[in-house]
Amino acid sequence: MNPTNPSTLAHDFMQQGCSDDCPIIDTHTHYGPYQGAYLPVMPHEKMCHALRRAGVSKALCSSHEAILGDVDFGNAMTQQAVDREPDLFRGYWVVNPRYSDAMQRLISDYENTRGFVGFKLGPEYHTYPLDGPRYAPALEYANEHKLIVLIHTWGGSAFDSPQQVAAVAERYPEAALLMGHSGFGDFETSVRVARDYEHAYLELTCVYSAHDFSMLPAGSSTPVQLASSLHVNGIIEYMVEHASSKKVVFGTDMPWYSPHFAAGAIMFARIDDEARKDICYRNAQGLLERVRPTSGR
Amino acid sequence: MKKPADTRTMNFFDCNCSYGVPSHPAFRFARTPAELLEEMDWCGIDRGLVYVAGLRYGSPVLWNELTAPDLASQPRLEPTWGILPSQTGEQSPPEQFVTQMKASGVRALWAFPNEHHYRLDGVTFGDLLELLTEKHIPLFVKLNAIALGELMKDFPDLTAVAVNQGPHSLERYLRPLFDTYPNLYLDTSYLLVEGLIEEFCERYGPRRLLFGSAFPDNCSGSALLRLTQAEIDDEAKRAIAGDNLERLLEEVRI
Structure with a gap:
């Protein structure tokens, strides 16, 4: 049967898998293997194919290895991905505050990259608080250069809660702060942060799926177990109503979550096509236009 | 690249959707069968095998009885019941329970062991x-993969549908089970990870995958667009969209 949803973009995505009128900029992707799960489209060609067939024109990525393993080796992997696919990928430099040597070289290492647009912070994974002093050099630099900073965020976290994003947003008003996973579970606070701080954004990765960690034999796979949240339907409408469509950006964790699964939540949300375009690409495009990608030294 | 199926000719039969009032509601949910149908219409989903929220978050003692009458005037929605151990006397002994199912037009059951605290x-x-x-009789099972493996070891021929297996990729747990138990099925509601539907079809064929939205835990449109755009042939999509569930229900002998 035909959907009663009148959206022409939804119609395009259902019939063609993408829309010429609505490209996608994926602000949250990864690269390379992940230790805790088999990811079928992890190989480079498969990931690029999956992104492109959903109409993804740009994917901002950081390697799993940089976050969960050897940060220097992993950041080099991200560089390889960007070099190999310069039209598709832009890089995030992963900051691991547990390594003081890497932190001392942070700025010079970042400036030596090509095609990077900001930093990826994983406070939960490194069990170090977002508003702690070791992150300050990265955030100060990001603020000075108007970079994009993608932060893993989760409701109730001791390391990267939406409240901690607000504390950082207060100090660094020029950096674009993307709340990865939108502070999952504590969506109300995250939406308030995005509403109150012009440079704070709600990033949608895995927001379109409930998380019941009792269903995962290894739980949340983070050093400290994350809180479950059992229902998410209607979350996109809530974000648009209370923070506006201008404060929401598209993300998938690819090679994890299918761009079509993510797009389905947006295309069938009770919002209009202009809001869908804001979320899918316009907001991210605006952020990318503020940043000059690195070009090495 | 395979041409996407014309979704207008596909019959979507959602095996995992619910209505009713949970204590912690989603931002948008369906209080009534009519509201669930409105959501299905919005997405273009033809039919639903439905559980009422009280069956999961409340007690089947109360809600089994209420489900079928609720749906009697909704031919697009088919009722399901939940199970509890009969040893406590909360549920009738097996033969009597199945007789009651037949009288109420119920052809499928749900098990929520975590919510209802049993093994x-x-x-x-x-x-x-x-x-x-x-x-x-198909049993829809919301259970993590390790406990699911124990169930299937005890009952290898049971028609079991594993639901909500995600959102992470659980292939390292699930593939050994699907390799071993041919009557084990999987709903698509939590197959978020790109490539899982395609590799399942390549390894096992499409007959053991059932379209499920997990509404209102998840947005119906997500699983819908994911399946519609899966890189599998149209025949496989139609089987997953609705034909497999139709077949399972037709095979019920009560």
Whole structure:
């Protein structure tokens, strides 16, 4: 049967898998293997194919290895991905505050990259608080250069809660702060942060799926177990109503979550096509236009 | 690249959707069967095999009885019931329970062991699960993969549908089970990870995948667009969209 949803973009995505009128900029992707799960489209060609067939024109990525393993080796992997696919990928430099040597070289290492647009912070994974002093050099630099900073965020976290994003947003008003996973579970606070701080954004990765960690034999796979949240339907409408469509950006964790699964939540949300375009690409495009990608030294 | 199917000719039969009022509601949910139908219409989903929220978050003692009358005037929605151990006297002995199912037009059951605090195994449910196996009654099971493996070891021929298996990729747990138990099925509601539907079809064929939205845990449109755009042929999509569930329900012998 035909959907009663009148959206022409939804119609395009259902019939063609993408829309010429609505490209996608994926602000949250990864690269390379992940230790805790088999990811079928992890190989480079498969990931690029999956992104492109959903109409993804740009994917901002950081390697799993940089976050969960050897940060220097992993950041080099991200560089390889960007070099190999310069039209598709832009890089995030992963900051691991547990390594003081890497932190001392942070700025010079970042400036030596090509095609990077900001930093990826994983406070939960490194069990170090977002508003702690070791992150300050990265955030100060990001603020000075108007970079994009993608932060893993989760409701109730001791390391990267939406409240901690607000504390950082207060100090660094020029950096674009993307709340990865939108502070999952504590969506109300995250939406308030995005509403109150012009440079704070709600990033949608895995927001379109409930998380019941009792269903995962290894739980949340983070050093400290994350809180479950059992229902998410209607979350996109809530974000648009209370923070506006201008404060929401598209993300998938690819090679994890299918761009079509993510797009389905947006295309069938009770919002209009202009809001869908804001979320899918316009907001991210605006952020990318503020940043000059690195070009090495 | 395979051409996407014309979704207007596909019959979507959602195996995992619910209505009703949970204590912690989603931002948008369906209070009534009519509201669930409105959501299905919005997405273009034809039919639903439905559980009422009280069956999961409340007690089947109360809600089994209420589900079928609720849906009697909704031909697009088919009711399901939940199971509890009969040892406590909360649920009728197996033969009587199945007779009650038949009288109410119920052809499929749900098990929520975490919510209702029981072990889904032979010690607790031996007689009932043997009867369900004999009568080909599908049991929808929300259970993590390790406990699911224990269930299937006890009842290898049970028609079991594993639901909500995600959102992470659980292939390292699930593939050994699907390799071993041919009557084990999987709903698509939590197959978020790119490539899982395609590789399942390549390894096992499409007959053991059932379209599920997990509404209102998840947005119906997500699983819908994911399946529609899966890189599998149209025949496989139609089977997953609705034909497989239709077949499972037709095979029920009560």
